[in-house]
Amino acid sequence: MIEVKNLYKNFGKLEVLKDVNCRVALQEVVCVIGPSGSGKSTFLRCINMLEQPTSGEIWIDGVNLLDKKTNINSVRQDVGMVFQRFNLFPHKTALENITLAPMKVKNLSREDAEKTARDLLNKVGLSDKTDVYPDQLSGGQQQRVAIARALAMHPKVMLFDEPTSALDPEMVGEVLSVMKDLAREGMTMVVVTHEMGFAREVGDRVIFMDEGRLVEEGTPDQVFGSPRNDRTKLFLSKIL
Amino acid sequence: MDVAIQSLPLLFKGLELTLIITLGSVGIGCIIGMVAALSRLSGKRWLRLLATAYVDFFRGTPLLVQILLVYYGIPVLLQDSQEFLMNTFGMPQLIHNYAMPRLIAAVIACSINSGAYIAEIFRAGVQSIEKGQMEAARSLGMTHGQAMRYIILPQAVKRVIPPLGNEFIAMLKDTSLLSVIGIIELTKSGMLVVARTYEAFAIYITVAIFYLVITFTLSRYIDYLERRLKTGD
Numbered sequence: 336m337i338e339v340k341n342l343y344k345n346f347g348k349l350e351v352l353k354d355v356n357c358r359v360a361l362q363e364v365v366c367v368i369g370p371s372g373s374g375k376s377t378f379l380r381c382i383n384m385l386e387q388p389t390s391g392e393i394w395i396d397g398v399n400l401l402d403k404k405t406n407i408n409s410v411r412q413d414v415g416m417v418f419q420r421f422n423l424f425p426h427k428t429a430l431e432n433i434t435l436a437p438m439k440v441k442n443l444s445r446e447d448a449e450k451t452a453r454d455l456l457n458k459v460g461l462s463d464k465t466d467v468y469p470d471q472l473s474g475g476q477q478q479r480v481a482i483a484r485a486l487a488m489h490p491k492v493m494l495f496d497e498p499t500s501a502l503d504p505e506m507v508g509e510v511l512s513v514m515k516d517l518a519r520e521g522m523t524m525v526v527v528t529h530e531m532g533f534a535r536e537v538g539d540r541v542i543f544m545d546e547g548r549l550v551e552e553g554t555p556d557q558v559f560g561s562p563r564n565d566r567t568k569l570f571l572s573k574i575l
Numbered sequence: 576m577d578v579a580i581q582s583l584p585l586l587f588k589g590l591e592l593t594l595i596i597t598l599g600s601v602g603i604g605c606i607i608g609m610v611a612a613l614s615r616l617s618g619k620r621w622l623r624l625l626a627t628a629y630v631d632f633f634r635g636t637p638l639l640v641q642i643l644l645v646y647y648g649i650p651v652l653l654q655d656s657q658e659f660l661m662n663t664f665g666m667p668q669l670i671h672n673y674a675m676p677r678l679i680a681a682v683i684a685c686s687i688n689s690g691a692y693i694a695e696i697f698r699a700g701v702q703s704i705e706k707g708q709m710e711a712a713r714s715l716g717m718t719h720g721q722a723m724r725y726i727i728l729p730q731a732v733k734r735v736i737p738p739l740g741n742e743f744i745a746m747l748k749d750t751s752l753l754s755v756i757g758i759i760e761l762t763k764s765g766m767l768v769v770a771r772t773y774e775a776f777a778i779y780i781t782v783a784i785f786y787l788v789i790t791f792t793l794s795r796y797i798d799y800l801e802r803r804l805k806t807g808d
Contacts, residue, residue: 385710412716422711426729435725436715481711488715 336361336523337382337492342391344377351377353547355391359492362521366534366555369544370570375527378544379494382525383414396491412440415485419497421477423469423484429456430465433484441488448487455483459513475506479513486517493517495526531575535559543567579777582768586778589764590785596678596760597747600685601693604746605739607686608693613723615698626694633691639752641688646680646756681753689746696738700731733804740797744790761785 337359344352351374359365367375380386382393384400384407393400398410424432433452437443443451456462459479469477478498485493495514499507511533518524518537528534534541534555541558543551543566551564559575562568614626633641650673660666704727712722754763765782769775 383714385714408713408716408718411714414714416711416714418707418711420707422705422707424708424711424726424730426733436712436717439721439725440716484715 336363336396337525338392338394339378339382340392340394342378342381342393343389344374344381344386345389351547352381352388355544355547355549357542357549357552359523359525362523363539364518364522364524364526364537365540365542366538367525367527367542367544368529368531368534368570369550373544374547375544376496379496379525379527382492382494383411383416385416408440412488413491415488415490415493417478417481417485417493417495417498419500421469421474421481421501423477423481425469428466428468429461429472429480432469432480433487436484437487451487452483455486456480458486458516459483460509473506474502475509478502478506478510482510482513482517492523492525495524495528497527497529499528499530529574531559543570545570578768578772578774579781582772582778582781585764585768586761586781586785589759589761592758593747593750593760593762594789596681596685596750596753596758597743599682600689600750601739601743601746603682603686604689604693604742607690608697611690611694612697612701615694616701630691630694633688634695638684638688638749639755642681642684642752642756645684645687646675646677649680650675677756677758680756681750681758685746685750685753688749689742692742692745693739696735696742697731699738700735701727703734704730736804737797737801740793740800744793747790748786 337357339355339357342352342355343350355374355378357365367378369375377386381388382395382400384393388401391401395410395414398405400407400410423429424435427435430449430452433455434443434445434448437448437451438445453462453465456465459482461476461479461483464472464476464480469480472480482493482498498514499510502510507530511530514524514526514533515537526533526538536555538555540552541555542549543558543562543564545566551558551562551567558567559571562571611626611629614622615630617623617626653670654673657666657668657670661668701723708726708730709722712726713719717725750758750760751762753760754766757763759767761782765778769778772778
């Protein structure tokens with residue numbers, strides 16, 4: 336589904352990603368963990384080209400994103416993204432946040448778009464919030480609307496960039512449970528997270544990144560149970 | 576006092592012209608400013624440079640000089656370049672009357688000047704919108720243009736209204752400079768009345784109060800809008 340080859344990303348002289356290689360299979364849930372500044376968010380943002388990689392290849396469903404001929408806008412329709420800070424559109428209601436892109440990008444009728452949006456709001460447990468503006472929603476509710484917004488484009492892959500890091504502790508659970516449901520339904524997901532419990536329970540595979548490199552990867556049991564790399568051990572000993 | 580009252584109709588006519596020129600200039604300035612602001616934010620280097628040069632020039636030189644340049648300077652430039660083209664390339668004479676109508680010159684000068692300030696207002700408005708908004712829109716597959724149109728600009732417009740009101744107030748006062756090219760706006764009508772009656776204090780204080788009534792009302796209204804927009808953001 337996703338294949339990343341020899342990915343490099345520099346910000347000026349700073350090398351943020353160094354030769355990252357990885358594959359994500361269809362319906363797989365991959366969790367990316369690592370200390371802050373390890374490049375995991377940048378890695379994720381490269382996958383939908385919110386960051387322009389310096390070099391390498393990124394293939395999604397047979398399309399190389401770094402090919403100049405690739406229409407990045409149409410690729411992004413298939414790659415949903417959920418941000419740490421939600422980034423809902425504050426001038427639109429929850430429903431409008433969800434219907435906007437399907438209507439403008441996919442030219443869906445308002446009727447169809449709203450039907451999908453209502454179903455999705457129902458799914459994330461917010462069917463009573465259709466006409467509410469984001470600033471009247473709690474953080475957890477905003478993030479669930481943001482997930483619904485991304486799902487409305489019927490993406491093949493969902494990217495999550497620390498989706499619970501900006502939430503109050505009591506709201507983390509509601510967002511994670513929506514993500515669990517999604518994983519159970521077979522969505523292909525790449526999740527940058529500090530929620531080790533989630534990575535362990537939901538992740539099919541865990542990737543540990545440090546200083547811009549992919550240091551270790553394996554099943555959650557391998558990585559959390561018997562890490563091979565010293566830096567992984569050090570990191571896990573600090574947080575577990 | 577009597578003189579002031581007798582001269583009121585004339586001053587009102589001047590006020591009317593002041594308002595028309597201000598409204599027209601800020602209106603046209605908004606269009607110029609929008610184009611210039613989007614150019615400054617564009618990915619094309621030459622567009623950015625062009626727009627930056629425009630903004631720098633018209634914010635960095637006095638409006639008075641710009642007015643003189645448009646009213647007296649442009650006709651001379653036109654005449655000289657037409658004569659050059661006629662003499663060098665044998666082009667037929669296209670323009671026979673070089674003089675520029677005063678009112679047109681006034682609106683051109685004020686619009687271009689206002690456009691430079693408004694460009695910066697719009698640019699700041701767009702840039703004040705969180706980066707995440709553009710990213711969220713793009714991540715959903717919207718083009719840069721769609722993201723601007725549906726996400727960024729609607730939010731920026733709200734934030735731009737108060738500074739735009741301030742620009743209107745500034746322009747309203749600055750139109751008094753148009754008296755130098757014989758536009759009989761509010762200040763010039765005051766000067767004309769004083770020339771006839773010598774009642775400098777009574778007339779000029781009336782003129783000042785005219786300006787004040789409008790600017791004061793407007794700035795209170797902007798304050799009100801600002802407060803309302805803050806809660807509705």
